[in-house]
Amino acid sequence: xxxxxxxxxxxxxxxxxxxxxxxxxxxxxxxxxxxxxxxxxxxxxxxxxxxxxxxxxxxxxxxxxxxxxxxxxxxxxxxxxxxxxxxxxxxxxxxxxxxxxxxxxxxxxxxxxxxxxxxxxxxxxxxxxxxxxxxxxxxxxxxxxxxxxxxxxxxxxxxxxxxxxxxxxxxxxxxxxxxxxxxxxxxxxxxxxxxxxxxxxxxxxxxxxxxxxxxxxxxxxxxxxxxxxxxxxxxxxxxxxxxxxxxxxxxxxxxxxxxxxxxxxxxxxxxxxxxxxxxxxxxxxxxxxxxxxxxxxxxxxxxxxxxxxxxxxxxxxxxxxxxxxxxxxxxxxxxxxxxxxxxxxxxxxxxxxxxxxxxxxxxxxxxxxxxxxxxxxxxxxxxxxxxxxxxxxxxxxxxxxxxx
Amino acid sequence: xxxxxxxxxxxxxxxxxxxxxxxxxxxxxxxxxxxxxxxxxxxxxxxxxxxxxxxxxxxxxxxxxxxxxxxxxxxxxxxxxxxxxxxxxxxxxxxxxxxxxxxxxxxxxxxxxxxxxxxxxxxxxxxxxxxxxxxxxxxxxxxxxxxxxxxxxxxxxxxxxxxxxxxxxxxxxxxxxxxxxxxxxxxxxxxxxxxxxxxxxxxxxxxxxxxxxxxxxxxxxxxxxxxxxxxxxxxxxxxxxxxxxxxxxxxxxxxxxxxxxxxxxxxxxxxxxxxxxxxxxxxxxxxxxxxxxxxxxxxxxxxxxxxxxxxxx
Ligand SMILES: Nc1ncnc2c1ncn2[C@@H]1O[C@H](COP(=O)(O)OP(=O)(O)OP(=O)(O)O)[C@@H](O)[C@H]1O
Ligand SMILES: [Mg+2]
Numbered sequence: 001x002x003x004x005x006x007x008x009x010x011x012x013x014x015x016x017x018x019x020x021x022x023x024x025x026x027x028x029x030x031x032x033x034x035x036x037x038x039x040x041x042x043x044x045x046x047x048x049x050x051x052x053x054x055x056x057x058x059x060x061x062x063x064x065x066x067x068x069x070x071x072x073x074x075x076x077x078x079x080x081x082x083x084x085x086x087x088x089x090x091x092x093x094x095x096x097x098x099x100x101x102x103x104x105x106x107x108x109x110x111x112x113x114x115x116x117x118x119x120x121x122x123x124x125x126x127x128x129x130x131x132x133x134x135x136x137x138x139x140x141x142x143x144x145x146x147x148x149x150x151x152x153x154x155x156x157x158x159x160x161x162x163x164x165x166x167x168x169x170x171x172x173x174x175x176x177x178x179x180x181x182x183x184x185x186x187x188x189x190x191x192x193x194x195x196x197x198x199x200x201x202x203x204x205x206x207x208x209x210x211x212x213x214x215x216x217x218x219x220x221x222x223x224x225x226x227x228x229x230x231x232x233x234x235x236x237x238x239x240x241x242x243x244x245x246x247x248x249x250x251x252x253x254x255x256x257x258x259x260x261x262x263x264x265x266x267x268x269x270x271x272x273x274x275x276x277x278x279x280x281x282x283x284x285x286x287x288x289x290x291x292x293x294x295x296x297x298x299x300x301x302x303x304x305x306x307x308x309x310x311x312x313x314x315x316x317x318x319x320x321x322x323x324x325x326x327x328x329x330x331x332x333x334x335x336x337x338x339x340x341x342x343x344x345x346x347x348x349x350x351x352x353x354x355x356x357x358x359x360x361x362x363x364x365x366x367x368x369x370x371x372x373x374x375x376x377x378x379x380x381x382x383x384x385x386x387x388x389x390x391x392x393x394x395x396x397x398x399x400x401x402x403x404x
Numbered sequence: 405x406x407x408x409x410x411x412x413x414x415x416x417x418x419x420x421x422x423x424x425x426x427x428x429x430x431x432x433x434x435x436x437x438x439x440x441x442x443x444x445x446x447x448x449x450x451x452x453x454x455x456x457x458x459x460x461x462x463x464x465x466x467x468x469x470x471x472x473x474x475x476x477x478x479x480x481x482x483x484x485x486x487x488x489x490x491x492x493x494x495x496x497x498x499x500x501x502x503x504x505x506x507x508x509x510x511x512x513x514x515x516x517x518x519x520x521x522x523x524x525x526x527x528x529x530x531x532x533x534x535x536x537x538x539x540x541x542x543x544x545x546x547x548x549x550x551x552x553x554x555x556x557x558x559x560x561x562x563x564x565x566x567x568x569x570x571x572x573x574x575x576x577x578x579x580x581x582x583x584x585x586x587x588x589x590x591x592x593x594x595x596x597x598x599x600x601x602x603x604x605x606x607x608x609x610x611x612x613x614x615x616x617x618x619x620x621x622x623x624x625x626x627x628x629x630x631x632x633x634x635x636x637x638x639x640x641x642x643x644x645x646x647x648x649x650x651x652x653x654x655x656x657x658x659x660x661x662x663x664x665x666x667x668x669x670x671x672x673x674x675x676x677x678x679x680x681x682x683x684x685x686x687x688x689x690x691x692x693x694x695x696x697x698x699x700x701x702x703x704x705x706x707x708x709x710x711x712x713x714x715x716x717x
Contacts, residue, residue, distance in 0.1 A: 006508045010494070010501075017496045242492040246553075249456040250509040251481040 003252050007260025008267055011234055015268045021230045025272050029223035030279055036215045037283050051083040052135040055097075056106045057090045062113020064150060068124075069108075071146045078142065097127055103135040104128045106143055116150075134342070135211065213370060216285030218339035220276045221362045224269055224301050225333060229326035231265035231309025236319055258310075258397070265309050269302040288369035293378050297365045300385025304358045307392030314399035333357040338364075361385055409434045409483075409561045409592045410455065415464035417450050417616075424450040426616035427464070432594060434560065437587045439607030440596040441703060447616040448596040449489050452565045455594070456486045469560060482511075485559030485591075489566045491550045495539035499530055499549050502538060503556065510557035524552035527582055544575025551582065561592040568602065580606060600703035612707060619710050628701045631709040634659065635675030635701065637682055639668040640694040648689045655681050660708070666694075671705060 015021055056072060058065045073084050087093045090107055097105045105127040115122040126143055128136030238244040238261070247257050277298075281287070287294045312329075316322040334340050337359025343351050354360030365381035410432040417425040425447045432438045442448050453459040455466050457477040466473045468480040493502050503521045507513075512520055525531050528548040538546060551567055564583065568576045583606060587593050597603050603610050604624045611621045620627055644663060652661045652670055657678050662669040672678040675698050686693055699705075 003509060006505065010497070010505050013501070014494060014496055241495070242488060242490040243494060245453075245458055246486070246488060246492040246506075247509065249458050249481060249484075249486050250506070251478045251511065252509050253478075 002256070004256040004260035004263060007247075007257060008263030011261065011264025012267055012271075014234070015230065015264070018230075021233075024226055025223065025230065025268070026275055029219050029276055033216050033219050033276075033280060033283065033285075036219070037212055052081060052103045052139060053085075053101060054082050054104045054106070054139050055085040055087050055093045055102050056108070057087050057093045058108045059090065059110045060108045060112035061110070062117070064113040064116055065108045067150065068143075068146055071149075072106075072142065081142075082139065094127060097129055100129060102129065104139040106139070134214065210286075212284060213286050214342065216280040216283065217287065217366050218334075218359070218363060220273070220280060221301060221337075221359050221366075222330065222334040222339040223276065224273055224298075225305055225308070225330045225358060226327070227265065227269045227272060227302075228305045228308040228312060229322060229330065230268070231262075231306060232312035232316065232322040232326055233319055234265065235261055235309060235313035236317065236322055240318060262306050262310065262393075266302055266306045269305055273298050273302065286370060287366070289372065290369045290375060293369045293373075293375045294366065296375065296382050297362050297369075297378060297385070300382045300389075301358055301362045303389040304385045304392065307389040307396065308358075310396030311392040311399070312396075314396040333359050336360065337362075355384070358385065358388060361388075407433050409436075409469060410594065411467040412451075412455070413464050413466070415451070415454060415466065416462045417447075417454060417459060418462045424616050425454070425461075428613075428616070428618055430611060430618065430621075432561070432592055435587070435590050435592050437583070437593045437595065437606055437608050439603035439610040440594060440613055441598065441600060441603045441610055441707070442596070442613035443598055443707075446598075446613045448613060449565055450616075451613070452486070452489075452563050452594070452596060456484055456563055457481055482557075483560045485554040485557065485562045487551045487554040487562065487564040487567050489569065489596075491546050493538050493546060493549060493553075496537055498535050498537055499525065499541075500534040502549065503553060506553045507556045512557060520556045520558070524556050527555070527585070528552035529578060542575075544571040544578075547571050547575065548579065548582075551579065555586060555591070559591065561594065562586060564593060564595045566596055566598070568597070568599070600707070604703055610703065612703070612710065614707075614711050620706065624703060627703060627706050631701060631706055633673045633675075633701060634671050634705045634709065635673070636699040636705055637668075637670040637672065637675060637679055638697040638699060639670070639682065639686065640666060640696075641668060641686060642666060642692040642694065643689075644668060644691055645689075648686065648691060651685050651689065652682060655685065658682075662708070671708070 056069055058069050060066075069086060072078055072082065073086065085102075087096075093102075093105050093107075096102050107125045107127070109122070109124070112122055112124070124143065124147060126136075126140045128140065238247070244257075248254070277287070277294075308329075312322055312326050316325050334357075337343075337354045337357030339359045343354050343360070343363075354364070361381045361384045365378035368377050368381075408431045410430070412428050412430040415425050415428040416423065428447075428451060430438075440448050440451070450459065454461050455468065455473065457473045457480060460474070466480075469483045471480040471483070473480045494505070497505070500521065503524055504517065507517045507521060525534055528551060530545060530549060530552070533541070533545070538549065541549070547567060547569075551564070554562055554564070567583070568579050571579075580602065583593060583595065595603065595606060608623065609621070610624055610627060611618045612627070613619070620630060644666070649661055649663050649668070652658060652668070655678065657672050657674045658670055659673065660671040662671075670678065670682055679696075679698060683693070683696070
């Protein structure tokens with residue numbers, strides 16, 4: 001067996017005996033995902049995904065408002081999807097939303113039925129929690145499709161009808177009454193039916209990205225990056241504990257030594273990924289149908305992580321400074337790259353910085369895969385991760401002064 | 405020339421402006437046990453590091469088995485075993501795992517590796533605790549394992565850099581025995597130390613190094629002749645002041661007086677005759693004598709003679 005493989009195997013053995021490393025690389029992410037998982041309510045329930053908490057406030061006194069409420073609360077499929085509360089007090093409901101108890105809130109206005117019967121344009125308001133944007137958008141789509149169904153039903157009796165749904169972030173609630181600048185569509189019966197189809201199939205796909213999926217994958221990627229801290233530890237310790245000098249006086253090339261070290265770091269990452277992947281799958285996290293794509297992205301992440309280890313070890317010359325720098329970098333990348341909350345909730349001008357992070361490229365690719373994208377569509381993501389690997393590695397080796 | 409396993413030629417090493425090795429020339433024969441004796445910071449480790457291809461010299465060269473360490477480091481490395489001054493082991497691996505790993509780094513494998521590992525364990529006296537993690541070992545056991553790793557591949561020449569630093573006398577004796585055994589089996593050894601007793605007992609030939617220069621070289625006996633019959637009278641005493649030291653210095657036949665931490669050292673070529681005078685000077689000055697000892701000429705005295713300072717501060 002080649003010497004560099006021996007060096008890698010030696011490092012794997014050392015990591016397997018390093019209890020603090022195992023606790024951070026495996027224990028912590030498992031506990032966090034488990035806690036988030038049960039907080040999100042899907043654990044232990046039979047349904048494949050968490051039910052989304054939503055509320056409806058029906059201020060309409062006519063029949064159509066009631067119809068909509070029944071449409072959402074009584075369909076069997078929708079019942080599986082939403083945990084719907086029907087409330088009377090709009091203020092109270094909005095407070096619930098702000099406290100984070102709800103993902104979305106539908107308010108049907110007072111004169112809803114009257115306006116429809118008078119053939120006037122009407123609108124319903126969907127308020128959403130920006131932190132649960134994915135779930136909220138599912139609800140919004142459902143409301144939209146029901147609105148269209150009602151509009152088209154009325155078409156039979158009336159000549160033209162416009163119903164549209166306005167969605168608002170909680171933060172914007174002040175312009176409750178502001179008019180939407182969307183074009184008001186004219187809807188024929190046929191249009192309405194096909195629109196409902198389209199929406200429903202969209203819902204089928206979208207529903208796969210739950211909060212659990214989001215956090216399960218996001219946390220996994222983030223904790224894979226913590227591997228770079230232990231990788232840098234291993235590189236720096238080899239120097240501090242004088243075993244690097246001892247390696248250098250054996251007839252072993254520098255290339256084998258650095259290659260072996262990196263192989264060890266990478267391989268620890270592979271083991272960590274496989275364990276966390278299985279763990280999240282058991283908990284019900286959907287990584288999407290394209291497993292090859294998932295593994296390709298994981299490969300990219302682990303290579304970039306390995307490169308980052310080399311860079312860390314060149315910037316921080318001892319275990320203590322690695323321990324100070326590495327977690328900081330990993331957490332900043334997790335924040336900017338969307339491991340902790342969806343990038344879409346950040347201000348728009350800030351969003352592109354995710355493309356400076358490993359997490360950003362990985363999660364961007366993973367969410368495409370969850371939405372059913374093919375391998376081709378994530379190749380740019382893999383390419384970006386490979387580019388990071390080379391950039392980090394070369395920068396690190398250059399800083400280390402390969403000859404010293 | 406053919407017999408010389410290591411040849412050091414005009415070796416110079418600088419750390420920025422500081423000259424750590426300053427023009428060393430040495431020849432070590434196959435099977436020889438060569439001692440490099442010098443105080444802290446003399447340049448012993450730097451010299452060993454250049455021989456073992458860890459550091460590059462500023463100028464000069466080292467030839468190991470005829471191979472220049474500058475041009476053919478890999479060929480030179482195969483011939484050398486190194487026991488570094490700083491213990492270099494993986495603390496969370498067992499002795500056996502450490503030996504197997506380092507053996508493989510020297511290209512050993514299979515049955516040969518197994519045989520060599522067992523041999524090294526036996527030599528280091530660690531047979532009983534091979535499956536224990538090195539972090540649980542005592543300092544002496546770590547030192548012994550540190551040595552065992554250096555001899556796995558049966559090197560032609562073994563570089564040992566202060567292998568007995570900081571351990572108890574028992575482990576130290578074990579290590580000195582090991583060094584002798586290895587040398588008897590034909591391994592040339594370069595042994596650095598600042599313990600003159602060790603070097604005196606062990607080595608065929610001794611080089612004394614200070615400030616990066618070899619200031620004297622020869623067998624222990626040859627070196628001792630440099631200072632003639634210099635005896636050292638060592639007095640452990642209390643209440644010693646400068647006047648007492650001055651008085652001792654003025655005695656006839658006394659060449660040199662050193663005083664350090666309640667220990668007075670009087671050097672003289674006429675040990676027996678001076679002894680009684682030393683005692684009477686001390687008595688007159690009301691110095692309380694705890695012990696008195698007279699030593700034959702030794703390398704310590706040689707060093708003192710050559711540099712005007714003691715090997716250990
Ligand atoms: N990396 C370095 N950078 C700068 N100076 C150094 C470096 N390594 C050693 N030195 C200096 O070079 C001189 C020789 O050091 P060296 O380690 O060779 O001494 P030594 O004889 O092995 O001493 P000791 O008995 O304490 O091990 C010392 O003055 C030391 O301070
Ligand atoms: Mg030294």
